[in-house]
Amino acid sequence: xxxxxxxxxxxRRLDGRAPDxxxxxKIVAGPLxxxxxxxxxxxxxxxxxAAVYGPREMHPKHxxxxxxxxxxxxxxxxxxxxxxxxxxxxxxxxMEISKVIRExxxxxxxxxxxxxxxxxxxxxVLQADAGTRTAGINxxxxxxxxxxxxxxxxxxxxxxxxxxxxxxxxxxxxEDQFGETDMPVAMIARRKEITLLQMDGHFxxxxxxxxxxxxxxxxxxxxxxQRQALKEKYMVR
Amino acid sequence: MEVISRIRRDYIxxxxxxxxxxxxxxxxxxxxxxxxxxxxxxxxxxxxVKIGGTQVMAGVKIEKGEPFPDQPEExxxxxxxxxxxxxxPTFEPGPPSEEAIELARVVDxxxxxxxxxxxEKMAITPGEEVWTVFIDIYVLDHDGNLIDASALAALSAxxxxxxxxxxxxxxxxxxxxxxxxxxxxxxxxxxLLVDPCLEEEQVMDARLTMTFTEDGALCAMQKGGSGSLTxxxxxxxxxxxxxxxxxxxxxxxxP
Numbered sequence: 001x002x003x004x005x006x007x008x009x010x011x012r013r014l015d016g017r018a019p020d021x022x023x024x025x026k027i028v029a030g031p032l033x034x035x036x037x038x039x040x041x042x043x044x045x046x047x048x049x050a051a052v053y054g055p056r057e058m059h060p061k062h063x064x065x066x067x068x069x070x071x072x073x074x075x076x077x078x079x080x081x082x083x084x085x086x087x088x089x090x091x092x093x094x095m096e097i098s099k100v101i102r103e104x105x106x107x108x109x110x111x112x113x114x115x116x117x118x119x120x121x122x123x124x125v126l127q128a129d130a131g132t133r134t135a136g137i138n139x140x141x142x143x144x145x146x147x148x149x150x151x152x153x154x155x156x157x158x159x160x161x162x163x164x165x166x167x168x169x170x171x172x173x174x175e176d177q178f179g180e181t182d183m184p185v186a187m188i189a190r191r192k193e194i195t196l197l198q199m200d201g202h203f204x205x206x207x208x209x210x211x212x213x214x215x216x217x218x219x220x221x222x223x224x225x226q227r228q229a230l231k232e233k234y235m236v237r
Numbered sequence: 238m239e240v241i242s243r244i245r246r247d248y249i250x251x252x253x254x255x256x257x258x259x260x261x262x263x264x265x266x267x268x269x270x271x272x273x274x275x276x277x278x279x280x281x282x283x284x285x286v287k288i289g290g291t292q293v294m295a296g297v298k299i300e301k302g303e304p305f306p307d308q309p310e311e312x313x314x315x316x317x318x319x320x321x322x323x324x325x326p327t328f329e330p331g332p333p334s335e336e337a338i339e340l341a342r343v344v345d346x347x348x349x350x351x352x353x354x355x356x357e358k359m360a361i362t363p364g365e366e367v368w369t370v371f372i373d374i375y376v377l378d379h380d381g382n383l384i385d386a387s388a389l390a391a392l393s394a395x396x397x398x399x400x401x402x403x404x405x406x407x408x409x410x411x412x413x414x415x416x417x418x419x420x421x422x423x424x425x426x427x428x429l430l431v432d433p434c435l436e437e438e439q440v441m442d443a444r445l446t447m448t449f450t451e452d453g454a455l456c457a458m459q460k461g462g463s464g465s466l467t468x469x470x471x472x473x474x475x476x477x478x479x480x481x482x483x484x485x486x487x488x489x490x491x492p
Binding site: 095096098100103106188191193195196197200202203208212 | 453471
């Protein structure tokens with residue numbers, strides 16, 4: 001992929017979006033049969049599946065905790081999900097992302113309800129186009145709800161960033177690679193509590209504030225789509 | 238995992254309610270920070286940073302290596318962190334833990350995204366050979382806030398770095414364009430405090446690390462822990478961390 005001359009032309013991004021516009025978002029609750037809960041998310045060209053198993057007995061046993069349940073997250077990218085084949089198996093990036101996804105979800109769970117148990121969340125990226133961790137969190141939250149696990153609320157996530165000096169919502173791979181900044185955010189949308197916050201690149205204080213504004217609005221949209229997906233599956237007609 | 242007794246936890250939380258920290262510091266006060274540079278003769282650059290009881294050593298080695306195919310003319314930066322078993326009863330030998338990987342990647346991000354190292358000038362034979370800058374972080378004693386200590390040790394070691402004695406080194410020396418400094422705040426019961434000590438880390442709900450360059454711009458950020466942050470927390474943390482980053486940068490010998 002070569003860098004295009006400009007990433008923003010006449011106030012529009014290369015895919016025609018306005019700076020504060022999200023890619024198309026499709027969420028399906030419960031696409032998998034065997035899992036206790038599952039969800040499928042398409043965010044632009046990202047395709048991500050999440051499955052939840054549990055609460056179930058912890059193996060290995062010594063990792064169980066006597067006073068609460070362990071949330072175990074595994075984020076993985078399929079070898080065919082990126083331009084150049086990715087070697088299968090965990091790497092440093094996926095281990096870090098697994099950790100921050102877990103920490104993004106933990107605040108909405110009642111882990112003290114299930115001592116000695118584990119809730120497994122598997123996030124599989126089938127096709128990647130920047131924002132896979134945010135799509136993964138959106139899928140995982142819906143999958144947890146689909147599994148019937150008590151939650152305070154859903155967790156909604158979106159990335160913001162800066163390309164060609166403009167703060168934008170929901171970066172594509174091209175914008176992530178050739179832009180200046182990427183900042184994934186996850187939050188409990190109704191309570192406006194941030195549960196994931198990472199950033200790399202360059203932000204001044206004003207840009208950072210503007211980016212937070214965009215992220216808040218983006219997460220609200222995601223939250224609506226997540227609720228809609230659960231309603232689709234569970235609403236009595 | 239670190240364990241803390243309930244009575245100790247209650248005591249720390251109770252003190253915080255009265256506006257006091259367990260070691261008597263103000264909420265925006267670091268423990269004593271010391272930076273010693275150039276301790277290791279076999280490294281191109283090295284530094285030992287102590288923040289209270291936490292001790293972290295960083296060593297820089299510059300060696301020839303193969304470039305990445307998509308960036309044939311760029312030098313390579315590798316940041317690795319070792320949580321040595323001698324540093325804490327909870328650190329075990331073996332492959333790097335999630336915690337060690339996150340630590341290395343947060344430090345890496347601050348250095349990489351600030352563009353402080355002139356990696357794009359470090360080609361030897363484009364496409365074949367480039368310089369690789371290895372930053373190895375050695376955690377020797379874990380008394381909390383490993384991220385800030387490690388990031389400061391890495392920056393200090395880079396400031397201390399002399400170029401390799403090799404004809405292939407074409408740059409005039411080894412200089413830094415920017416001086417990234419990480420500052421971590423812990424959120425405990427809704428209160429924000431800088432430089433959490435080990436006990437504070439054990440009771441904290443969440444932490445936020447922000448890395449600033451000397452022009453006051455943010456270049457990297459990482460939230461950790463299973464709690465959440467409000468927008469007010471984040472904006473307050475931004476100002477506290479930016480101010481503290483200036484103090485730490487001077488200790489490292491930066492501008």
